[in-house]
Amino acid sequence: MSESSADVVVIGGGLSGLIAAWRLGQAGVSCFVLEAGDRLGGRVKSVKLGDCIVDTGAVAMLGSYAVMAQMARELGLSKELTRGTIRFGVPRNGHLHVLDTGRPAALLNTGLLSWASKWRLRKLAKPMLRLWPRMNFESIARLTDADTETVGSFSGRELNAEIHEYLIGPLIRALWQRDPGDTPAVDLFCSLKIFAPTMFALDAGLQRVPDALASAVRAVMGARVLSVEDGPEGVRVCWNERGEIRSKTFRQAVLAVPPLDAAALLQPRSLALQAAFAAQPYSCSVNVHFALSKRIGGDVLVVFPPESEAPDLTTVVFEHNKGPGRAPLGKGALSLYWRDAWSRARMDADDESVIRDAIEQARRVVPELDASLIEVAHVERWPFSGVCRSVGGAAAVAEIERAAAGFYNLALAGDYFVLSGMNAAVVSGQKAARTILEMRARQAAADLP
Ligand SMILES: Cc1cc2nc3c(=O)[nH]c(=O)nc-3n(C[C@H](O)[C@H](O)[C@H](O)COP(=O)(O)OP(=O)(O)OC[C@H]3O[C@@H](n4cnc5c(N)ncnc54)[C@H](O)[C@@H]3O)c2cc1C
Incomplete structure (x- = not known):
């Protein structure tokens, strides 16, 4: 599977993006990760x-990280x-x-x-x-x-x-x-x-977990995404891959980057969503x-x-x-x-x-x-x-979720929906994968004669 034939792109190769890509791959979706840095795993190193x-x-x-532990076991890390x-x-x-x-x-x-x-x-x-x-x-x-x-x-x-x-x-x-x-x-x-x-x-260190995920997904490193535009026909993504500017409309996308990066990437800009991201x-x-x-x-x-x-x-x-x-x-x-x-x-x-x-x-x-x-x-x-939110930050998370519920083909993932942490990142990555699968199922049902 080459990236040009992939249906779904995951933006961000941290824990939340890697698990989203892995779950989508397990469900038979052709998918790959675009990561700005030169390694996968993000803040797990x-x-x-x-x-x-x-x-x-x-x-x-x-x-208490039961979901992450379960994922680690599925990846063969039980011992x-x-x-x-x-x-x-x-x-x-x-x-x-x-x-x-x-x-x-x-x-x-x-x-x-x-x-x-x-x-x-x-x-x-x-x-x-x-x-x-x-x-x-x-x-x-x-x-x-x-x-x-x-x-x-x-x-x-x-x-x-x-x-x-x-x-x-x-x-x-x-x-x-x-x-x-x-x-x-x-x-x-x-x-x-x-x-x-x-x-x-x-x-061997906590990085064993993203390393195991990384070996099970396809990823392009040194690929900084510049803009993401959600629409009924798909998600238009523009990125800089080691100096070459590329763009493609994918059927769906997962945006798995920290909130300020997400705010900068999403087009067109929504003032309410920008303010909610800024409150994280x-x-x-x-x-x-x-x-x-x-x-x-x-x-x-x-x-x-x-x-x-x-x-x-x-x-x-x-x-x-x-x-x-x-x-x-x-x-x-x-x-x-x-x-x-x-x-x-x-x-x-x-x-x-x-x-x-x-x-x-x-x-x-x-x-x-x-x-x-x-x-x-x-x-x-x-x-x-x-x-590190201030009082009122929970309401801003609700605002982000409201906006995300209106996306056609885009799902958000990251550790900012709750207290930051690896388990939160895994839970949100899995949820984003489920959201994409539901979108695809709805579209498949609508396409039936
Ligand atoms: C010092 C420190 C200590 C911590 N301690 C703990 C702890 O004890 N327990 C715990 O559970 N958690 C801890 N955490 C938090 C935990 O590491 C994170 O919550 C979790 O790893 C977040 O994963 P993520 O995928 O949501 O984000 P990230 O790991 O940040 O991944 C996001 C990825 O997106 C990429 N990216 C960003 N912008 C773009 C772009 N435009 N285009 C392409 N790619 C892009 C980034 O390069 C990055 O790889 C700690 C974090 C740090 C830094």
């Missing part, structure tokens, strides 16, 4: 750093997929309080929070129970009526300053690299629902990764520093604790993730100064991180890492 394997994009495949609990630490006044998601009772015994705060945590139950059936990996639009306040205002009213600083704040900083106060409270409730007690690990801004992430000559961090997988302990550092991941194959015996690897503002200020800075700043601040929460242990350092820059 693993690199070999010295002797270690480090995830430099998506960090963790949570145990590589292992499941374990998450040992995480939160530093407070120089002491690391370690919790294990496999032992929820540990939250009762931890010295991280006072007894008054532990008792106060029950206040989370009411909104969680009320919204539970409507929180899913498909769309946050169903929470529009509840999307009326920030975490800051919810915390101030229902919780207290200690819970905000040492539990809720670190979680939100880790998930979105942003200040917890401004985050919509519905995002907090959704993240508490998806923060499962277990996590899946892949010894992304945080930016400059991560720093180290291969180390010795293991540090004990058996803790991840540290979530509160703002008072390390203002810019949001997450420390001890990569060697993700799985036995991640680092040779005795050696270690460490990843550091930062607040959006810290990353933005360093997007164009040279690696050396980024690494220097990173070590200086990280030593506040990982004192064993000595420069002499570092064998290899790597800086990864992501202009878009995860969607």
Whole structure:
């Protein structure tokens, strides 16, 4: 099958686009992917750093990612997929309080929070129970009526300053690299629902998943799409393939790129849709990764520093604790993730100064991180890492869905319909494939004499 004979084009070779293309191929549709970059997988990326394997994009495949896990099994990755609990630490006044998601009772015994705060945590139950059936990996639009306040205002009213600083704040900083106060409270409730007690690990790195998908679909890399125009006769796509401008009307298309890219590509421009896409801004992430000559961090997988302990550092991941194959015996690897503002200020800075700043601040929460242990350092820059909406963002998602329901031959996919994440990308890619199949079935029925 050549691209000129393909019926359907998928724009964007991240997880959402790859799964859409794979599902369409399984249904017998001739289809291919156009990817602007020189690799497939988008924001899921693993690199070999010295002797270690480090995830430099998506960090963790949570145990709640049932759809992604099912897809990985279908791709033949069952044996590589292992499941374990998450040992995480939160530093407070120089002491690391370690919790294990496999032992929820540990939250009762931890010295991280006072007894008054532990008792106060029950206040989370009411909104969680009320919204539970409507929180899913498909769309946050169903929470529009509840999307009326920030975490800051919810915390101030229902919780207290200690819970905000040492539990809720670190979680939100880790998930979105942003200040917890401004985050919509519905995002907090959704993240508490998806923060499962277990996590899946892949010894060869999370990129094994898009790699397996990539080997099952046809893709053209170095092909930047310039415009997409939906119509009753098909979708007109114009793209730049390594300097050559090409265009073709496909029978259908899936647009699987982040929202600001989607807004720029869609023709003709709709003001309402543009505004709704603009209400899905992304945080930016400059991560720093180290291969180390010795293991540090004990058996803790991840540290979530509160703002008072390390203002810019949001997450420390001890990569060697993700799985036995991640680092040779005795050696270690460490990843550091930062607040959006810290990353933005360093997007164009040279690696050396980024690494220097990173070590200086990280030593506040990982004192064993000595420069002499570092064998290899790597800086990864992501202009878009995860969607970080303001209050009212759920209504904007509903607006995007309303507009998409009116498309003739185009389906949207991506991680912006709900909290950003790999499972959300997979769920939306599969949904886009189903939408295309339904469009084709309707057209086939209409063509019958
Ligand atoms: C640092 C970091 C940490 C993360 N941590 C986690 C985590 O722990 N757990 C989790 O579940 N998720 C995490 N994520 C988020 C997760 O990686 C994403 O939600 C998911 O990979 C999104 O997939 P996608 O296909 O929707 O988008 P993308 O992966 O962004 O794919 C979109 C693709 O479209 C291409 N593209 C864009 N414009 C065009 C164009 N005009 N023409 C052609 N191609 C185009 C891009 O090059 C890209 O390959 C993290 C992301 C980052 C960056």
